[in-house]
Amino acid sequence: xxxxxxxxxxxxxxxxxxxxxxxxxxxxxxxxxxxxxxxxxxxxxxxxxxxxxxxxxxxxxxxxxxxxxxxxxxxxxxxxxxxxxxxxxxxxxxxxxxxxxxxxxxxxxxxxxxxxxxxxxxxxxxxxxxxxxxxxxxxxxxxxxxxxxxxx
Amino acid sequence: xxxxxxxxxxxxxxxxxxxxxxxxxxxxxxxxxxxxxxxxxxxxxxxxxxxxxxxxxxxxxxxxxxxxxxxxxxxxxxxxxxxxxxxxxxxxxxxxxxxxxxxxxxxxxxxxxxxxxxxxxxxxxxxxxxxxxxxxxxxxxxxxxxxxxxxxxxxxxxxxxxxxxxxxxxxxxxxxxxxxxxxxxxxxxxxxxxxxxxxxxxxxxxxxxxxxxxxxxxxxxxxxxxxxxxxxxxxxxxxxxxxxxxxxxxxxx
Numbered sequence: 001x002x003x004x005x006x007x008x009x010x011x012x013x014x015x016x017x018x019x020x021x022x023x024x025x026x027x028x029x030x031x032x033x034x035x036x037x038x039x040x041x042x043x044x045x046x047x048x049x050x051x052x053x054x055x056x057x058x059x060x061x062x063x064x065x066x067x068x069x070x071x072x073x074x075x076x077x078x079x080x081x082x083x084x085x086x087x088x089x090x091x092x093x094x095x096x097x098x099x100x101x102x103x104x105x106x107x108x109x110x111x112x113x114x115x116x117x118x119x120x121x122x123x124x125x126x127x128x129x130x131x132x133x134x135x136x137x138x139x140x141x142x143x144x145x146x147x148x149x150x151x152x
Numbered sequence: 153x154x155x156x157x158x159x160x161x162x163x164x165x166x167x168x169x170x171x172x173x174x175x176x177x178x179x180x181x182x183x184x185x186x187x188x189x190x191x192x193x194x195x196x197x198x199x200x201x202x203x204x205x206x207x208x209x210x211x212x213x214x215x216x217x218x219x220x221x222x223x224x225x226x227x228x229x230x231x232x233x234x235x236x237x238x239x240x241x242x243x244x245x246x247x248x249x250x251x252x253x254x255x256x257x258x259x260x261x262x263x264x265x266x267x268x269x270x271x272x273x274x275x276x277x278x279x280x281x282x283x284x285x286x287x288x289x290x291x292x293x294x295x296x297x298x299x300x301x302x303x304x305x306x307x308x309x310x311x312x313x314x315x316x317x318x319x320x321x322x323x324x325x326x327x328x329x330x331x332x333x334x335x336x337x338x339x340x341x342x343x344x345x346x347x348x349x350x351x352x353x354x355x356x357x358x359x360x361x362x363x364x365x366x367x368x369x370x371x372x373x374x375x376x377x378x379x380x381x382x383x384x385x386x387x388x389x390x391x392x393x394x395x396x397x398x399x400x401x402x403x404x405x
Contacts, residue, residue, distance in 0.1 A: 096217050099213050099217055100221065100225045102213075103191075103225055104228055107210065107211050107212075107229070111209075
């Protein structure tokens with residue numbers, strides 16, 4: 001058995017063991033665990049079963065079969081990286097929306113608290129902001145320059 | 153207060169403690185019909201208390217989202233509270249609150265217009281005080297954008313803009329991330345909303361530092377050009393906020 005195959009098998013087996021251990025400790029979400037397990041298993045399989053590697057190497061025109069293993073490994077790495085870029089994009093979009101919602105809620109809470117405080121002093125006056133908002137809805141057609149004409 | 157259209161001025165500010173107070177006071181003085189909302193985009197200085205003391209409402213982001221996210225929070229707020237018109241006034245003191253009345257006049261003069269944009273380059277009598285490199289960059293964008301939307305757009309990077317309800321609703325759903333102004337012009341065009349420009353004065357920045365430093369301007373050019381052309385290739389460029397992002401694996405976790 002050539003040295004390169006022993007090294008390949010050892011490397012792939014180590015990768016598989018690390019992945020299994022991380023899965024065992026539940027350090028991954030399942031779908032990342034599956035991606036990595038699949039990659040590690042395929043690589044180990046190719047490292048052990050030289051015949052399959054030679055078929056791949058011939059099909060791709062690779063003269064030295066162990067290089068085919070690197071090609072396959074590189075392919076997995078690319079797919080995983082792409083997957084992570086998508087995941088990071090999605091997470092940052094979601095955290096942006098969360099931050100915006102949180103800021104809006106905080107401001108609303110401030111307004112509600114201020115209103116409660118002022119109502120505590122004057123219980124008889126009803127709150128009117130909803131009524132104002134609906135009145136605004138129905139009034140878009142009116143001319144608007146008069147609103148600032150005092151400044152011109 | 154219960155009748156007539158309602159107005160919101162949104163002031164995005166990131167570490168603008170030196171200028172945000174005077175911007176807020178300027179709006180309240182020169183355009184008293186506007187409610188003022190400062191979007192404090194995760195500032196680490198006193199932007200928030202200063203804005204509140206000046207009489208503005210404040211949205212405080214827990215961390216920095218960038219100018220696009222800050223302005224979009226303003227659109228959310230305007231939409232949620234049923235404002236009829238929203239104007240964006242930068243927190244660095246670059247925009248002159250005295251010009252707000254002219255933006256409103258332009259919007260009022262033509263009901264088919266959904267966004268009125270203050271342009272630095274339309275008035276002949278004043279030169280915009282900016283380095284030649286930045287002006288050149290802006291003119292390149294202006295040329296490309298004008299071709300794409302079939303209308304002369306002299307200052308596509310200006311953030312001094314007045315929006316009506318349709319524009320508010322569109323941009324609350326989807327507003328570009330990093331350097332949003334140029335892309336926003338194209339989004340309007342794609343969604344068949346109309347814009348026009350009017351000449352305005354702009355000042356040099358009052359303090360702080362621009363979001364576009366000279367070292368980043370090349371990155372800015374490339375990023376915006378990429379966004380422009382990718383945006384063209386995308387027929388419906390709208391994931392709603394809170395929707396699954398289009399890249400998501402749907403059955404997650």
